Amino acid sequence: MEEQEESLPPLSDASSSWKFSADGASISIASLHDVCVGEGLDWGLPGGIGDGLPPAFDLPSWVTEEPRSSVAAAASSSSDERPGGKPAEKANRSAKRVQKGTRQPRFAFMTKSEIDHLEDGYRWRKYGQKVVKNSPFPRSYYRCTHSKCNVKKRVERSSLDPSIVITTYEGQHCHHTTVSPSQQLASSAPQIRLPAMQFHRNPPVLPVIHPGRVIGPRYEERTASAVERTSPAPTDEGLLDDVVPSGMRRR
DNA sequence: CGGTTTTGACCGGCGC
């Protein structure tokens, strides 16, 4: 994982912003600090991830914490007998839950939009919706429809500011986007170089098209060591790396 | 008719 050194703004320079348009919808991207302050939120710049964030804006624990990987896997392997369910079905479920334990890169970002499910160039199938504690808005669970792709994403509205959508991605796409050429244009937007700011990388695919405002990637988790890194330099490749491995990309 | 969404149930982890 070699990230090329780029002349990116230092952490303190968090006021830069970019604007571009796609399909007639204009999107402005700004740093977290810039926007949050601008929106009247007082998050501050995280020296560590999440510093100064109001509770209502805290990301789901599965984003802000290390994945409980092997724990779930180990637990599901033992007790299989349970009244009411078909053994085969249960075994199947167990197997699937084991898979879920594998660690995946994750990151979350926030978008100011009235639309919950932002178009990002990939096709998603909703597999669940859940009311979560401390939020009047349900959280939706999506999976990439590509057969061999196990990328998931969760979408929920901020309870503090209902106009803000928190989107969290997990995993990497093993395929290219399935969007029309016009959408391709939009989904390629993140290749515009963005300063790293307090984030280690930028969203692989920005929500696009819909009149919404990406107010900044909020948090990206890879590994504990990734969090410790102070000033990584995202590159054009890095921008897509999280979702589409470089080998999969055609250019 | 195939793909997607909805929704209640199930499951495991965690805190008390």
Place this chain on the structure above:
DNA sequence: GCGCCGGTCAAAACCG
């Protein structure tokens, strides 16, 4: 041990 909670499953409904 129990209850709460988040995440997932899967059947049924829905839609193009």
